Amino acid sequence: NAGVTQTPKFQVLKTGQSMTLQCAQDMNHEYMSWYRQDPGMGLRLIHYSVGAGITDQGEVPNGYNVSRSTTEDFPLRLLSAAPSQTSVYFCASRYPGQNTEAFFGQGTRLTVV
Amino acid sequence: AQSVTQLGSHVSVSEGALVLLRCNYSSSVPPYLFWYVQYPNQGLQLLLKYTSAATLVKGINGFEAEFKKSETSFHLTKPSAHMSDAAEYFCAVRLPGGGSYIPTFGRGTSLIVHP
Numbered sequence: 001n002a003g004v005t006q007t008p009k010f011q012v013l014k015t016g017q018s019m020t021l022q023c024a025q026d027m028n029h030e031y032m033s034w035y036r037q038d039p040g041m042g043l044r045l046i047h048y049s050v051g052a053g054i055t056d057q058g059e060v061p062n063g064y065n066v067s068r069s070t071t072e073d074f075p076l077r078l079l080s081a082a083p084s085q086t087s088v089y090f091c092a093s094r095y096p097g098q099n100t101e102a103f104f105g106q107g108t109r110l111t112v113v
Numbered sequence: 114a115q116s117v118t119q120l121g122s123h124v125s126v127s128e129g130a131l132v133l134l135r136c137n138y139s140s141s142v143p144p145y146l147f148w149y150v151q152y153p154n155q156g157l158q159l160l161l162k163y164t165s166a167a168t169l170v171k172g173i174n175g176f177e178a179e180f181k182k183s184e185t186s187f188h189l190t191k192p193s194a195h196m197s198d199a200a201e202y203f204c205a206v207r208l209p210g211g212g213s214y215i216p217t218f219g220r221g222t223s224l225i226v227h228p
Contacts, residue, residue, distance in 0.1 A: 004156070033215060038154045042203060042218040043157070044134065058215065090156055098166050100207060100216045104156030 002026050006091050006105035013081040013112045020077040022109050023091030032074040032096045033101060036060065036087040041091065050075055081112045115140040115206045119219040127227045132191040134222050137173075139185065147216060148178055148185040157203060163187060165209060166178035174198070174216040199226045 007022045025032065035058075043099035045058030049068040063085060066078040074093075078085060089108045092101035124152060145164045146217040149157040161172025168180040178189045189202060201223050205216040 007204050015219075035218075040220055042220040044218075045215055048215055100159065100205060101157070102159055102161060104158070106154070106156050 001113045003089055004103045004105040005111060006089075006108050008108060009106065010109050011111070013078070013110065015081060017081050019081065020060050021078075021089055021091075021110070022075065023074045023105060024072050025030060025074075025091075025093045026072065026097070027093065027103065028071060029093035029095050029103070030071065031066070033058070034064070034066065034074070034076045034083075035090045035092065037107075040089050041067060044069065046076065048087075078086065078110075082098050083112045086110060086112045115144055115208060115217055117146075117204045117206045117217060117219040119202075119204050119222050121222055122220065122222045123225060124225065125225040126194045127198055131194050132189070132194045132198065132206075132224065133141045134189040134202050134224065135179050136189065136219060137185050137202075138179075138206045140206060140208070142209060143176040143182060145209050145216075146178075146180060146204045147207075148172065148176070148187075149218075150174075151203065151204040151207060151221075153200075160189070162204075194211060194224075194226050196226050196228065199224055 004025045029109040030051045034046040035043040047066040056062045090103040116139045118137045147162045148160040151157045152222045162169045163180045171177045204219040207216040
């Protein structure tokens with residue numbers, strides 16, 4: 001049981017490049033979400049999903065896309081990276097009976113130069 | 114809409130001293146409240162949660178928090194700090210009930226423990 005797995009752990013991108021941050025969970029959780037963490041800002045929700053085929057925007061969705069084709073995977077796509085997207089990204093999951101994000105991945109530290 | 118305010122971006126205590134991390138919330142109805150801990154280079158870990166049952170909530174690692182509606186507070190305490198408690202702590206709030214409500218996180222408080 002691996003929990004929530006994020007890859008890669010570190011990434012450096014050039015402005016304008018695109019990439020996908022991967023998130024997978026093996027707990028059959030319906031709810032998954034993506035957050036970004038910036039110094040002094042706490043965690044801000046980017047996108048979330050309540051099940052396969054269903055996604056919705058969070059607080060800071062601009063510049064990011066998501067899809068949820070399976071219960072296990074919830075990738076986050078950066079369409080055209082900008083320096084403002086330099087951050088640490090966390091994926092989280094929970095099952096419907098839990099009242100909050102219960103399981104977090106270890107994060108992806110992204111730098112856009 | 115709901116929000117939380119964590120008072121103090123850094124709190125410094127000596128080992129063995131009381132830990133008090135402050136969190137005040139704003140919500141149109143009594144919310145659900147949570148505390149998380151984040152150790153360096155790791156994801157967040159749920160410490161404890163309040164979901165309208167007992168107002169004094171006990172969590173892992175000896176932490177507890179008390180929901181005070183009159184003060185709109187949910188402060189985190191631990192009687193005796195340990196060096197291993199040094200971490201970042203986040204308070205979070207969400208609307209009550211089921212469904213897909215997503216929590217809103219505070220900006221975090223860094224706990225520093227001196228020997």
